[in-house]
Each structure stands twice: as C-alpha cells, then as structure tokens.
Amino acid sequence: MSNVTVVDHPLIQHKLTIMRNKETSTAGFRRLLREIAHLLCYEVTRDLELEQATIETPIQEMQAPTLKGKKLVFASILRAGNGLLEGMLDLVPAARVAHIGIYRDHETLQPVEYYFKAPSSLDDRLIIVVDPMLATANSAIAAVDRLKRRGANNLRFLCLLAAPEGVEKFTAAHPDVPVFTAAIDDHLNEKGYIVPGLGDAGDRMYGTK
Known part of the structure; x- marks a missing residue:
C-alpha cells in the first residue's frame, strides 16, 4: 500500500457518507461526487511543479508562481469517470481530456473496450x-495499459472508493502509477461489487439500472 494515498479529509468523509446512503437522490449523488472531485483534485495535484512568471498587479510588477510544463490530461473511464472529471475541470479548466470507453462484462468481470x-x-x-x-481493477488496468501504449509514462489513478483486492491487483500490474x-x-x-460500497456509481449518477 506504499503507493496508495487515502485522502481522509473530514469534508470528503462526510460527503462520502451521504453518497453511500441508498436514500440519496440522483441529483444529490451527482452533486456530491462533483464536490468531492474538487477536494480530491487538490491532493492528486499537490506536488505539481511551479515556475516563476512576471506579472503586473494593480500595484507593481512581481515574480509569481505558475504551473510549469504542458497542460495536464484527465483521462475519464466512461461513463462513471465523467462524474469526477467534471469536478476536476472546474479547478483545471485548461486540462486536456481523454475518454476511454470500457465496460465490465457481468459474466466474466473482464473489461471490454x-x-x-x-x-x-x-x-x-x-x-x-x-x-x-476501483473494484476488480480490470477496467483501470486496461485503461492504463491503453494509455501507456499511446506513450504515456507519467500517470496517476484517482478514485472515490477502492477494494483491497482491486488495489493489490492494480499496484501489481502498474507499480509505477500512484493511487x-x-x-x-x-x-x-x-458479483465484483465493493462492500459496503455505494452501489454502481454510474447507475446512481445517471438514474439508470
């Protein structure tokens, strides 16, 4: 678990508890996921590199920190990943976006792109x-495999909930990708669902079954 960070901020834990409740509405679930995405985004980007830029305030010119390097890429595993993606784009609107369509075969639990x-x-x-x-981790592993084949070599994986089995499998497959x-x-x-979990995140986000 050395490559896994559990973000235990009280606001995140409080909002997560409301999301777990089966009585929480679709609208409420979607709003809370977006809010938690804001808070998780702070943590996953905590160590981004900065450089100094010259700007002019209304008072005087100064050197001030700005993000260094090319723009981030947020890669959303469809469809549920978009719930986190939208909240993260609120904070980093200039980020590039990748979409990876993968669903889990309910018989084999294997990913299908x-x-x-x-x-x-x-x-x-x-x-x-x-x-x-991050349940069975099959979809997450397949998504990272696909990105690496396209040349990605600096990746992080962000999720709301994880199962120990999924964490173990993912970190074994991609030890270079922090979770x-x-x-x-x-x-x-x-059935490959996280216990106690919160059900199927996509269904709860979009009101589907």
Whole structure:
C-alpha cells in the first residue's frame, strides 16, 4: 500500500457518507461526487511543479508562481469517470481530456473496450486517470495499459472508493502509477461489487439500472 494515498479529509468523509446512503437522490449523488472531485483534485495535484512568471498587479510588477510544463490530461473511464472529471475541470479548466470507453462484462468481470480518444503527445504530460470505483481493477488496468501504449509514462489513478483486492491487483500490474482514493472498503462480493460500497456509481449518477 506504499503507493496508495487515502485522502481522509473530514469534508470528503462526510460527503462520502451521504453518497453511500441508498436514500440519496440522483441529483444529490451527482452533486456530491462533483464536490468531492474538487477536494480530491487538490491532493492528486499537490506536488505539481511551479515556475516563476512576471506579472503586473494593480500595484507593481512581481515574480509569481505558475504551473510549469504542458497542460495536464484527465483521462475519464466512461461513463462513471465523467462524474469526477467534471469536478476536476472546474479547478483545471485548461486540462486536456481523454475518454476511454470500457465496460465490465457481468459474466466474466473482464473489461471490454469500445471507445478511445486522447490528446496527442501523452509522453510529456501528467495523465490523471479517473474512475469512481476501483473494484476488480480490470477496467483501470486496461485503461492504463491503453494509455501507456499511446506513450504515456507519467500517470496517476484517482478514485472515490477502492477494494483491497482491486488495489493489490492494480499496484501489481502498474507499480509505477500512484493511487489516490477517499476510502478503501472491506472486500468485493461475488458479483465484483465493493462492500459496503455505494452501489454502481454510474447507475446512481445517471438514474439508470
């Protein structure tokens, strides 16, 4: 677990508790996910490199810090990843966006890719892969595999909830990719859902079954 950061800020934990509640509405769930994305984004970008730029305030010229290097890439694993993506874009609106369409076959629990679109020149950008749930980790591993094949070499994975089995499998497959999450729950059930979890994040976001 040395490559895993659990972001245990009280506001995140409070909002996560409301999201777990099965009585929370679709609108409420979606709003809370966006709010938590803001808070998680602070942590996953905490060590971004800065450089000094010359600006003029209304008072005088000064040297002030600004982000260094090429723009970030947020890579959303569809469809649930968009719930985190929207909140992160609130904070970093200039970020580039990649979309990776992967669904989990409910019989085999294996990932099936149906869409991939990413910016060019991934090799010199920080890519933050987002998906609310790290359960079996099959989709997350497949998404990172796909990005690496496109040249990505500086990646981080951000999720809302993780299962111990998923964390272990993901970090074994991609030991070079740090994981950031709000909580690591107890275990996976026989259907590959996180327990106690919060159900299917995509269904709860969009009101589908």
